Every structure is written in C-alpha cells, then in structure tokens.
Amino acid sequence: MFDEKTNDKNTLISSETNTVLDDTTMSDDFNFIISSDTILSNELNSDVVYIEKDNRCLLISEKNNKVFLPYKISEIKSYLEQYPDEYYSLSDVVNKEYILSLTYFIKHPSIARFREAYSLSRDREAKPIMESIKYAMDLMFKGNLNPAIIAACKTQEQLSNYLDCLDSNTLYKFTDFDILFEVNPI
Numbered sequence: 001m002f003d004e005k006t007n008d009k010n011t012l013i014s015s016e017t018n019t020v021l022d023d024t025t026m027s028d029d030f031n032f033i034i035s036s037d038t039i040l041s042n043e044l045n046s047d048v049v050y051i052e053k054d055n056r057c058l059l060i061s062e063k064n065n066k067v068f069l070p071y072k073i074s075e076i077k078s079y080l081e082q083y084p085d086e087y088y089s090l091s092d093v094v095n096k097e098y099i100l101s102l103t104y105f106i107k108h109p110s111i112a113r114f115r116e117a118y119s120l121s122r123d124r125e126a127k128p129i130m131e132s133i134k135y136a137m138d139l140m141f142k143g144n145l146n147p148a149i150i151a152a153c154k155t156q157e158q159l160s161n162y163l164d165c166l167d168s169n170t171l172y173k174f175t176d177f178d179i180l181f182e183v184n185p186i
C-alpha cells in the first residue's frame with residue numbers, strides 16, 4: 001500500500017484500489033494539479049490553470065488541506081452565465097466553488113455529512129424540506145462515509161451507487177468519478 005520509495009511530496013493513494021500513484025505514474029486521465037491555489041493542469045506544483053476538459057476526480061488533499069471536487073465544463077460555464085458579476089473566468093469559478101477547505105469536512109464529520117446530504121437532497125435534487133432532513137439524518141452517523149464524497153456527488157442516485165459499493169466492499173465498481181487521497185509523508 002505505501003512504501004518508502006513512493007513516500008514523497010507528490011504521492012497519491014487511490015481509494016478504489018489502494019494503489020499508490022506518484023507524479024511519474026499519473027497520466028493524462030488525471031486533469032488536475034496539486035497546488036495550494038489552483039487545480040487543472042497535468043503539471044504538479046504549478047500555479048498555472050488550464051481548464052481543458054471535465055474533471056472526473058475527487059482529490060482529498062491532506063498536504064494542501066483542500067478538497068478538489070469533480071466538475072464538468074458545462075457546469076462551470078453555467079456559473080459564468082448565471083453569475084457574471086461574481087465570476088470572471090473559468091478558473092475563478094473552479095477556485096471558488098470546486099476547491100474547498102478540508103477542515104470544512106473533517107472538523108465535525110457528522111455535521112458535515114448532515115450538511116452535505118441535506119444540500120444534495122434539497123438544493124441539487126429539489127426535494128421537500130422534511131424529506132431532505134430525513135435523508136441527511138440517515139447519512140449523518142455513517143462513520144465510514146467521507147463527507148467530501150457526498151459533496152462530490154451530483155445526485156442522490158450517484159451517492160446511492162457509492163454507498164452500495166462501500167457496503168459491499170467493492171469500491172472499484174464505482175465509476176462515476178475517481179477518488180484520490182493525497183496524504184502527508186510519514
């Protein structure tokens with residue numbers, strides 16, 4: 001799972017396979033950079049933002065204390081159209097909406113699970129308030145569910161697919177987006 005020769009500052013661990021990925025094994029499939037300010041380039045530790053295609057990767061980075069959510073270019077463009085006074089570029093939308101502080105999720109995980117599940121149900125699925133509260137309460141105490149994964153899901157069906165894979169211990173079957181954890185060196 002984790003050995004000394006890959007234990008450097010650019011080490012990633014895939015949650016699906018517990019595979020260690022470093023900057024030499026990453027391919028063009030991973031369209032992000034690991035930087036304190038920005039994402040979306042294939043170069044590690046760069047502050048240049050290149051938004052070329054959809055990002056299908058949820059990156060939970062302990063090193064940068066950030067969560068990089070997956071997105072589609074069409075979502076980013078709709079933000080620009082709906083809020084022209086708030087966002088000036090694609091990278092501005094990504095930095096404000098798709099890069100969140102890890103502390104937001106890990107400080108109080110149960111509350112974060114409730115908040116994200118409620119938001120998923122009420123805001124993204126437009127469900128009634130009581131149904132959304134019940135849904136959030138059901139997920140609030142699932143200790144094996146990372147709240148950042150709830151935030152990355154676009155629909156309840158997507159989250160349900162992830163939970164089914166999690167319960168059956170077959171995370172490799174979850175294909176909606178990739179989940180990577182960047183851990184601090186030991």
